[in-house]
Amino acid sequence: MVIEPFGDQAVRVIFGDRIAPEIQMKINQFTERFDRSPFKGFIEYVPAYTNVVFYYNPTEVRRNGKNDHLSAQRQVIDYLNQLGEQINNEPDRAAKRRVVHIPVCYGGDFGPDLNEVAHVHHLTPREVIEKHTQPQYLVYMLGFAPGFPFLGGLPEELATPRRANPRLKIAAGSVGIAGKQTGAYPLDSPGGWQIIGRTPVPLFRPESDPPTLLKAGDLVVFDAISEQEYLRIKGEQA
Amino acid sequence: MTLIVIQKGFASSVQDLGRCGYQRYGMIVGGAMDQPSAKLANWLTGNHESAAVIEFSFLGPSILFTEDTLFALTGAVCRPTLDGNSIGTGRPCLARAGQILVIGGMVYGSRGYLSVAGGVDTPLWFGSRSTYEKAGRGGFEGRLLKEHDRVPVGKPSEEMSRVMAGLAGSKRQTVRWSALPRRKYQETQTIRVMPDTLWPRFSAASREAFLKTEYQITPSSDRMGFRLNGAELMLDNPLELYSEAVTNGSIQVPRNGQPIILMTDHQSTGGYPRIAQVASADLPLLAQLPPGSTLRFQMISSEQGEAALVRQEEELEQLHRCIRVGIVKQITGFSD
Numbered sequence: 372m373v374i375e376p377f378g379d380q381a382v383r384v385i386f387g388d389r390i391a392p393e394i395q396m397k398i399n400q401f402t403e404r405f406d407r408s409p410f411k412g413f414i415e416y417v418p419a420y421t422n423v424v425f426y427y428n429p430t431e432v433r434r435n436g437k438n439d440h441l442s443a444q445r446q447v448i449d450y451l452n453q454l455g456e457q458i459n460n461e462p463d464r465a466a467k468r469r470v471v472h473i474p475v476c477y478g479g480d481f482g483p484d485l486n487e488v489a490h491v492h493h494l495t496p497r498e499v500i501e502k503h504t505q506p507q508y509l510v511y512m513l514g515f516a517p518g519f520p521f522l523g524g525l526p527e528e529l530a531t532p533r534r535a536n537p538r539l540k541i542a543a544g545s546v547g548i549a550g551k552q553t554g555a556y557p558l559d560s561p562g563g564w565q566i567i568g569r570t571p572v573p574l575f576r577p578e579s580d581p582p583t584l585l586k587a588g589d590l591v592v593f594d595a596i597s598e599q600e601y602l603r604i605k606g607e608q609a
Numbered sequence: 610m611t612l613i614v615i616q617k618g619f620a621s622s623v624q625d626l627g628r629c630g631y632q633r634y635g636m637i638v639g640g641a642m643d644q645p646s647a648k649l650a651n652w653l654t655g656n657h658e659s660a661a662v663i664e665f666s667f668l669g670p671s672i673l674f675t676e677d678t679l680f681a682l683t684g685a686v687c688r689p690t691l692d693g694n695s696i697g698t699g700r701p702c703l704a705r706a707g708q709i710l711v712i713g714g715m716v717y718g719s720r721g722y723l724s725v726a727g728g729v730d731t732p733l734w735f736g737s738r739s740t741y742e743k744a745g746r747g748g749f750e751g752r753l754l755k756e757h758d759r760v761p762v763g764k765p766s767e768e769m770s771r772v773m774a775g776l777a778g779s780k781r782q783t784v785r786w787s788a789l790p791r792r793k794y795q796e797t798q799t800i801r802v803m804p805d806t807l808w809p810r811f812s813a814a815s816r817e818a819f820l821k822t823e824y825q826i827t828p829s830s831d832r833m834g835f836r837l838n839g840a841e842l843m844l845d846n847p848l849e850l851y852s853e854a855v856t857n858g859s860i861q862v863p864r865n866g867q868p869i870i871l872m873t874d875h876q877s878t879g880g881y882p883r884i885a886q887v888a889s890a891d892l893p894l895l896a897q898l899p900p901g902s903t904l905r906f907q908m909i910s911s912e913q914g915e916a917a918l919v920r921q922e923e924e925l926e927q928l929h930r931c932i933r934v935g936i937v938k939q940i941t942g943f944s945d
Binding site: 375376377378379380381383390414415416417418419420421422423424426429430433442443444512513514515516517518519521557558560575577580581582583586587 | 805
């Protein structure tokens with residue numbers, strides 16, 4: 372674990388340099404431990420693939436710190452280092468991961484790039500769907516838009532470059548592939564992902580807390596559904 | 610009580626100090642671009658610093674007051690009028706029911722703040738009233754203000770009601786003093802920056818150009834980010850980076866070599882290499898610079914950045930105390 376300053380109101384705690392479930396687990400373990408004893412002046416943390424950034428208010432940290440000769444940054448780094456040492460002494464706990472099933476209607480108007488993705492990999496559209504619904508994807512982080520998951524675990528044989536011409540509008544719920552990534556758009560937005568299907572389940576939930584279906588550390592399974600089922604679920608959501 | 614928008618101005622929106630705590634879900638923080646000015650506007654009208662205000666850029670809105678209202682303008686320098694009479698900025702002013710505030714264009718600076726006693730009272734969404742346009746939530750119906758909007762206003766404090774009663778008796782409807790933050794605007798603005806971890810990975814020529822040449826803020830700059838134009842910045846070797854958390858003032862360098870400074874409405878994560886971070890103490894000033902402004906970067910340490918921020922907050926707190934004294938004097942009748 373390495374801690375680096377990130378400007379004058381944040382620090383970055385780094386747990387590795389590659390995308391791997393065990394690194395995500397360490398980050399989870401660290402933030403869960405932190406949740407039980409945050410420091411005064413702490414604002415929020417944001418986990419990513421290999422690190423987590425802690426934001427703080429320097430004036431608050433200094434006001435509440437034991438040693439006001441030390442910079443807030445020094446105090447925060449010392450505190451997080453201590454926490455890291457405590458965790459090193461704890462046995463690794465198997466992560467209790469929530470599995471979230473996301474129904475997806477593949478192909479047709481909902482997945483205009485399904486045939487193209489199949490063509491690129493010399494597969495049938497049905498084989499693409501079978502392969503895409505196979506894995507349990509790990510949510511490494513949310514970012515880009517509210518509820519947008521960065522998922523790991525896309526089968527190599529489905530990795531497809533982004534579209535040469537990005538679309539101006541991709542509908543909310545669209546499920547796509549971009550390189551080795553797969554994910555779903557919570558909001559209507561422009562984008563270059565290869566869109567293979569659409570989910571009727573909202574990923575962004577502005578009326579609930581937290582406002583998203585997923586959080587970092589969850590496992591996601593995509594389930595293929597028919598257009599009728601899509602419309603039925605969509606109707607229930609409305 | 611409501612404010613009626615007669616003219617919307619440019620990019621006028623409801624903002625407070627931002628929506629903290631939800632970046633891990635991919636939500637932005639948002640909030641006022643120039644936070645000291647937003648706090649100041651609130652203090653001048655007896656509100657808590659985190660009350661919601663109306664932020665406008667380049668061209669202010671025109672507002673009709675439906676009831677007697679105490680308001681204040683801060684931020685960019687402008688020439689506001691109330692029913693045609695010029696009023697100052699940085700001071701509490703009384704508007705009588707039916708009067709119209711015309712803010713007009715900015716004389717210097719980019720962003721202004723209008724606060725009203727009682728605060729703008731749109732619904733809280735995740736602890737904040739800041740407008741989150743992309744999500745269509747927060748602020749006034751999740752969008753920028755437009756003509757005919759009726760913006761709800763909270764109830765002024767007892768103390769401010771007394772200030773209003775006092776001003777109602779005076780011809781000027783305002784106080785004689787004003788409170789403005791100390792800022793040094795220059796032709797070429799020096800912006801302090803701190804090195805990012807990737808700083809050493811940029812080429813020696815790029816690092817030198819970054820610190821020795823001027824960068825211009827381009828017109829395609831907004832609340833999400835300021836796009837700059839100047840000497841190209843290049844990494845020594847291409848890097849494959851994973852997306853990770855970014856913050857206000859992060860200076861990203863996309864492949865075209867032209868830096869982008871992330872501002873208040875930036876996405877919570879980004880995957881471009883960062884060369885440096887703008888010192889937090891210089892972000893409010895940066896937020897006031899219009900497109901076309903030229904910048905020069907000066908490298909400091911993150912310890913110096915923190916010290917500058919803490920000092921700035923102390924100065925602001927002093928200004929807050931002066932305003933308190935001014936308001937109390939107003940009530941007890943020692944001035945004006």
